[in-house]
Amino acid sequence: MYRIVFTQVLSRFDAEAVHHLTIRALRLLGLLPFVTRRLHRLLAPREESLRVTAFGVHFPGPFGLAAGFDKDARCVAPLAAFGFGHVEVGTITAHAQPGNPRPRLFRLPESRAVINRMGFNNAGAAEAARRLRRPRGVPAVVGVNIGKTKVVPESEAVDDYVTSARLLAPLADYLVVNVSSPNTPGLRDLQAVDRLRPLLAAVKEAAGRTPLLVKIAPDLADEDVDAVAELAADLGLAGIIATNTTISREGVASTEAGGLSGRPLKARSLEVLRRLHRKAGDRLTLVSVGGVEDVDDVWERLLAGATLVQGYTGLIYEGPLWPSRINRALARRLRRHGHTSIREVVGRTA
Numbered sequence: 001m002y003r004i005v006f007t008q009v010l011s012r013f014d015a016e017a018v019h020h021l022t023i024r025a026l027r028l029l030g031l032l033p034f035v036t037r038r039l040h041r042l043l044a045p046r047e048e049s050l051r052v053t054a055f056g057v058h059f060p061g062p063f064g065l066a067a068g069f070d071k072d073a074r075c076v077a078p079l080a081a082f083g084f085g086h087v088e089v090g091t092i093t094a095h096a097q098p099g100n101p102r103p104r105l106f107r108l109p110e111s112r113a114v115i116n117r118m119g120f121n122n123a124g125a126a127e128a129a130r131r132l133r134r135p136r137g138v139p140a141v142v143g144v145n146i147g148k149t150k151v152v153p154e155s156e157a158v159d160d161y162v163t164s165a166r167l168l169a170p171l172a173d174y175l176v177v178n179v180s181s182p183n184t185p186g187l188r189d190l191q192a193v194d195r196l197r198p199l200l201a202a203v204k205e206a207a208g209r210t211p212l213l214v215k216i217a218p219d220l221a222d223e224d225v226d227a228v229a230e231l232a233a234d235l236g237l238a239g240i241i242a243t244n245t246t247i248s249r250e251g252v253a254s255t256e257a258g259g260l261s262g263r264p265l266k267a268r269s270l271e272v273l274r275r276l277h278r279k280a281g282d283r284l285t286l287v288s289v290g291g292v293e294d295v296d297d298v299w300e301r302l303l304a305g306a307t308l309v310q311g312y313t314g315l316i317y318e319g320p321l322w323p324s325r326i327n328r329a330l331a332r333r334l335r336r337h338g339h340t341s342i343r344e345v346v347g348r349t350a
Contacts, residue, residue, distance in 0.1 A: 002319030015105040015114070019069075026075035033137040039081040040138040043324040047331040050085070052342045054285045054307045055211035055238035057173045059141050061085030061327050062342050063298055066289045066310035067145035067176065067215075071122045073131045080140035083323035088310065089128065090145030091178045094163040096124035097150055106256050107316065112293065113265075114313050116245070117258030120147050120184055125164040132171040144172035145215065146203075147181060154186050158202045165206035175207050180217035180244035182259045188217060193227045200235050211238035218243035218268045218290060225272055229280040239285030241310070242272045246290075262313035266291025270304060277305030277350040293318075295329035302342065305350040 010018050029036060045051075045061030052059050064086035065079055073089040080087055099121025106115045122128070125146070132142065146164040148157050161177060169175050177200060179190040190196055196214070204212050214237060216228055225242075232240055245259025252264055269290025276286055288306035292298060293314045301309045315322055339345055 002321070003317075006317065006319070011107065011109060014103065015107050016102060019105065023070070023074055026078040029078045030075055030137075036077055036081045036137055039078070043083040043321070044081060044138070045083060045085055045327040045331075047327075049334045049339065049341055050327060050331055052307060055174060057141060057211065059085045059308065060139070061330070062302065062308050063323060063326050063330070064088060064141070064143075064308060064310050065315070065323070066312040067091055067143075067178070068116070068118075068312055069315065073128045073142075073144075076132075076140050076142055077136040077138050080136075081138050082320050083327050085327075086141035086143060086173070086308070088143035088145055088176065089132075090122070090176070091120050091147040091181065092122050092125050092128045092144065092164060092168065093120050093147050093149040094125050094160045095149045095151070096127065097121065104258070106254065106258075108252055108254055108262070109317070111252045111262065111264055112313070112317055113252055113260055113262030114316060115254060115256045115258045115260050117256075119150065120181065125167040129167045129171055132168070141173045142171075143174045143176055144168045145176040145178050147178040148184060148190075150184055154189070157190060158199050161199060161203050162206045165203045169207040169210040172210055174211040174213060174238065175203070176241060177203055177212065177214045178244070180215050182217070182245060182247045191216060191220060191224065191228065193224075193231050196228065197231055197235070200231070200237065204235060204237065213237060213239045213241050213285075213287065215241040215244055216272070218246045218265060218272055219248065220272075222275060225275050226279050229276050229284065233280045233283040237284065239287060240276055241287040241289060242276055243269045243290045261290065263291050263293060266293075266297065270300065273301060273306055274304050274350060277347060281305045281347060281350060295326050295333065298326055298330060299333060299345075302345045303347070303349040305347040307342075307346055
């Protein structure tokens with residue numbers, strides 16, 4: 001039914017306008033706690049076999065929502081109610097900013113992909129912190145993804161990230177340093193190890209006991225992926241999220257500027273995951289994102305060494321019941337293969 005609605009109705013409207021309408025609908029749903037709790041009982045992962053513990057945090061299931069959808073932490077509870085095992089909000093910057101000029105979000109249905117050049121549009125860390133303090137009504141594991149404010153010069157990037165970390169880390173189950181979006185000028189330069197080390201060290205100190213992860217780009221050279229893995233392990237980070245959107249246009253017809261997500265990213269994201277697992281899989285928790293569309297993709301990422309898996313673009317094309325379908329199919333697959341927990345699967349083919 002959703003695919004018909006998407007094809008016949010939603011796809012005819014501007015992608016960002018539909019996104020904002022979806023966020024408003026979810027916010028309204030969040031104002032109805034009885035309905036939200038009922039949805040959570042029906043759709044959230046409940047099978048014991050799906051539960052997983054990563055960096056000291058207990059997740060009801062391994063499949064979560066990647067950063068980029070709920071940029072301002074406006075609808076965490078409804079998203080958890082629809083079945084996501086965790087919700088990563090953001091990217092949030094220390095200061096509010098409007099992002100890049102519109103249009104800045106483009107669907108590529110023939111490629112099951114999306115291009116965005118949003119530019120970290122958000123209301124700022126203080127406003128996000130205010131929202132995260134509100135009671136949610138349903139259990140939700142919340143990650144907070146932080147980035148650099150566009151107008152802040154690169155020489156002050158560390159202080160900018162630290163400001164966000166101090167405000168948001170106490171309210172997060174885990175914190176993510178985003179240095180891999182292609183839509184903020186100069187941001188990806190911070191992935192160079194000599195610049196990344198002082199940044200991560202400072203944010204880790206500011207985050208205190210909150211687990212810290214770093215999110216990397218799929219466009220890094222293999223040797224740079226290895227270097228970031230060694231750095232993350234050396235600094236005692238909780239893990240790495242791989243990968244963000246790509247600037248590559250391989251496999252798609254569009255030349256729009258911005259980060260490409262969805263199916264075309266699948267192969268490279270999996271390749272980076274496998275490389276990270278070989279390099280530091282015994283020392284870091286790996287979170288895989290990029291081109292995840294169905295239970296087969298989730299299963300493949302778990303086998304390749306991911307403890308947690310995230311999706312976003314699939315939600316656009318599959319609709320709100322997408323995470324619940326994946327959870328049910330994943331539980332059935334575990335039973336079929338004779339496994340009693342996700343942990344028995346992680347890294348088996350790595």
